[in-house]
Amino acid sequence: MSVIEIEHVDVDFPQKKGKVVKAVSDVTLHVEKGDIYGIVGFSGAGKSTLVRTINLLQKPSAGNIKINNVDFIKDGKQVISNKDLQLERRKIGMIFQNFNLLNETTVLENVAFALKHSKLSDEELEKRSLELLDLVDLKDKADFYPVELSGGQQQRVAIARALANQPDILISDEATSALDPQNTQQILDLLKKLNKELGLTVILITHEMDAVKRIATKVAVMEHGKVIEDGNLRQIFLHPKQELTKKFVGGSLEAISTLESLNLGKLGADEEVYQLVYSIANVTKSIIIELYRQIGVEVSMLYGNVELLNDEAIGTLVVLVKGDQDKQKQAREFLNEQNVTLTRLDEKGNLYD
């Protein structure tokens, strides 16, 4: 069941002299209950603008938006009253890059603020707020002011606040971008735990592919306001179609910079550079040795990396293969048979079309 249905959504930002910037154009996205849906792309790709239409912090210019089976937007027009929108928003939690806690209230009051309209008595409200803080391991900081906490702790308070009304959906808008790697990991693990234990649907916007690799089940890649590719994380990772996606996954950005620093010079007529991405569990043969043994090409390793993709080990290799045209073709066919995703690169690590 789709909890988030975004159909043909446009977001236009009118500029001076009648010009219009299309921040989001014709995006269709369906998110199922229990998904951890990663949305990746470089800055300015329109990720934030797109997800802000989910709780109408951003009003779209065209399209349909239906959340939890309630129509928010039809044909670009808001069809939900502001009053109902307030109620629906309580079922959609959101956390931000800058945490956005209220600095003049204590941690406990920050959480209680979200419960203001819950009709709980004062004691129940405090009890519930403390429970929420306990969930994020910050019960002992209840009487602190946000400014007295670290960034990671502040983000956890923000998560407790976002979960106060027991939402079905949690939107994380670059929530780990301002944190150090350790805190980032902690927050991501927490999101995954909440997803598993509470069945929370998580929308994870980020420009860090690592975050998505760690916890997402599905991914959409955005560029220039459009979703250029979406699907299962594994599918996208092992069989990327778009050039940008290929750059984003498989640690290719790192591979490219490695190639650049290697300064290979012009490739010989019998040399080719390939990027190989594969699931380690699926590769039963030692592919590099087999390439030599079966086909007779020489393979030199230029870059290698193994990383966990939602708990599955994925390897990335960049290799230089030496052999004539015929052998090169055989090598490619062999690798395809082995379920290895193959991308041809030039000597600087750029992708061939």
Next chain:
Amino acid sequence: MINWLEQIMPNVFQLGWGGDAGWGTSIFQTLFMTFWSAIFGGILGIIFGILLVVTKDDGIRPNKFWFNVCDKLVSIFRAIPFVILLAFIAPVTQKIVGTQIGMKAALVPLTLGVFPFYARQVQVALESVDSGKVEAAESLGATIWDIIFDVYLRESRSELIRVSTVTVISLIGLTAMAGAIGAGGLGNTAIAYGYNRFNNDVTWVATILVVVLILIVQVVGDFFAKKLNHQNR
């Protein structure tokens, strides 16, 4: 000591404490005018400041009409010099307090004189609240009143105290001019009993009292502004 003081500033002592021209009376008049016009002007200023922020283009309830009404009203009243405002709105004063002269009559022009100044300062203070916090509150399903009271006013409270301090201080300055419509006060004492009668000692003492009053307001304001600040700065 007293004798010596009496010798170097005889006119100060001649005015006495009580009576129409007494020091006690003029201090009371200044405090009375400052206090009540701060209350009335403060309420008006906060209301207008909030309206300006809420109805602004990117506010939480954008409304061009009301924004323009508030904006123009504030701008017009700010443009009128206070001494002229005193005379200009005399008929309105007559309607509201039943008289055009005296301490109570001065409250109307003082309130109208100070509120636009305060409204602008409140507007700036509220706008200093990070829009991300407002968005976060909206994403939690907060009502417009939650956002006004728990986000805008609460988050900017330290800044609000700071601008209120500045406003009260400039208000004390305005009360000095209210003497022009017979409202009394320390300003009036300095001009009418001091300057006009060549009694420089009276002018000096009145000035010192005003300065002391302003310093007290400043110190108290700074103390609370600092105490209630938990922002990342």
